[in-house]
Amino acid sequence: MDAVTLTNVRFQYPNTDRLILDDVSLGFPQGEWTTIIGHNGSGKSTLARLIDGLLIPQQGQITVGDLPVTEKNMTRVHQQVGIVFQNPDNQFVGATVADDVAFGLENRQVPRDEMQTRIQQSLAAVDMAQLADAEPAMLSGGQKQRVAIAGILALEPKIIILDEATSMLDPAGRQLVLNLLKQLRTQQKYTIISITHDPAEMAIADRVVVLDQGKIIRQGPVAKVLQDVELLRQIGVGIPAGQALRQALADRGVAVPARYFTEQEMVEWLCQKL
Ligand SMILES: Nc1ncnc2c1ncn2[C@@H]1O[C@H](COP(=O)(O)OP(=O)(O)OP(=O)(O)O)[C@@H](O)[C@H]1O
Numbered sequence: 001m002d003a004v005t006l007t008n009v010r011f012q013y014p015n016t017d018r019l020i021l022d023d024v025s026l027g028f029p030q031g032e033w034t035t036i037i038g039h040n041g042s043g044k045s046t047l048a049r050l051i052d053g054l055l056i057p058q059q060g061q062i063t064v065g066d067l068p069v070t071e072k073n074m075t076r077v078h079q080q081v082g083i084v085f086q087n088p089d090n091q092f093v094g095a096t097v098a099d100d101v102a103f104g105l106e107n108r109q110v111p112r113d114e115m116q117t118r119i120q121q122s123l124a125a126v127d128m129a130q131l132a133d134a135e136p137a138m139l140s141g142g143q144k145q146r147v148a149i150a151g152i153l154a155l156e157p158k159i160i161i162l163d164e165a166t167s168m169l170d171p172a173g174r175q176l177v178l179n180l181l182k183q184l185r186t187q188q189k190y191t192i193i194s195i196t197h198d199p200a201e202m203a204i205a206d207r208v209v210v211l212d213q214g215k216i217i218r219q220g221p222v223a224k225v226l227q228d229v230e231l232l233r234q235i236g237v238g239i240p241a242g243q244a245l246r247q248a249l250a251d252r253g254v255a256v257p258a259r260y261f262t263e264q265e266m267v268e269w270l271c272q273k274l
C-alpha cells in the first residue's frame with residue numbers, strides 16, 4: 001500500500017505561466033524510504049509542500065493514506081506529515097531542546113502528562129535526551145536537525161519529509177542524521193521522503209524518484225536507478241561512492257559486475273579480487 005499518492009497533479013504558482021509539476025502521478029510505498037533527486041528548480045520542494053498541503057494543486061489529487069489533501073482536511077493531514085527543512089536555525093523555536101519539542105505538542109493541546117512522556121521518548125529516539133535542557137546556541141547543526149526530527153516524532157506522524165535537511169550540516173552531523181533515518185526505517189512505522197543532492201543519502205534509501213522540469217523521468221529501486229551514471233551526470237547530482245569506483249574501474253578496462261554496488265559491496269568485491 002502507498003502512504004502517499006499523487007494522481008495527475010498539475011501545479012503552477014499564482015501569477016506565473018510555468019507549470020512546476022506537470023501531470024505527476026506517483027506513489028510512496030508505506031514504510032519505505034524514497035529519495036527525490038533532480039536539478040535545482042525541478043520542482044522537488046514544491047512536491048513536498050503539496051504533500052503537506054502547504055500548496056494546493058490546480059489539477060489532480062493527492063492522498064495521504066486514504067485522506068485527500070484538501071483545505072478541509074488540513075489539520076488531519078498535518079497530523080500525519082512532518083517536514084524538516086534545510087536550515088536548522090530557522091526551525092528552532094524553543095528556548096531549550098525540550099521546549100522546542102514541546103512547541104508542536106502545545107499547539108495541538110496534548111495533555112501535560114502525555115506531553116512529558118512524548119518529549120522524553122522522542123528525544124531518546126534521536127539520542128538527544130541528555131541535552132533536553134540545552135539551549136540552541138550549545139548545539140551543532142546536526143544536533144539541531146535531530147531535535148527538529150524529535151519535534152516531528154513527538155507528533156506521531158506517518159510520513160516524514162526531509163527537504164535537503166542534511167545539506168547545511170558538516171560530514172559528522174550529516175552522518176548522525178542519516179544514521180537516525182536508517183534506524184527509523186527499520187521500525188517500518190514511518191514512510192520517509194528525502195529530497196537531496198547528497199550521493200550518500202540517495203544510496204541508502206530504498207527507492208529513487210528523478211524529477212526533471214516538473215516531470216518524473218525515472219523511478220525505481222535505488223540499485224536500478226543509481227546504476228545509470230549518465231543520468232546522474234545529466235541531472236548534476238553526485239555519483240555514490242561505490243558506483244563511482246565501479247565506473248572508474250570499468251573505464252580502465254577492468255571487468256566489473258554489471259549491477260549496482262553499494263560502497264560496502266564494492267569493498268567486499270575488491271577484497272575478493274586481491
Ligand atoms: N513562491 C514561488 N512563486 C513563484 N515561483 C516559485 C515559488 N517557489 C518556487 N518557484 C519556482 O518553482 C520552480 C521549482 O521550485 P522548487 O523550489 O520546487 O525547486 P527544487 O527542485 O526544490 O529546487 P532546489 O534544488 O533549488 O531546491 C523554480 O523555478 C522556482 O523558481
Ligand SMILES: [Mg+2]
Pocket residue numbers: 044045046163
Ligand atoms: Mg528545493
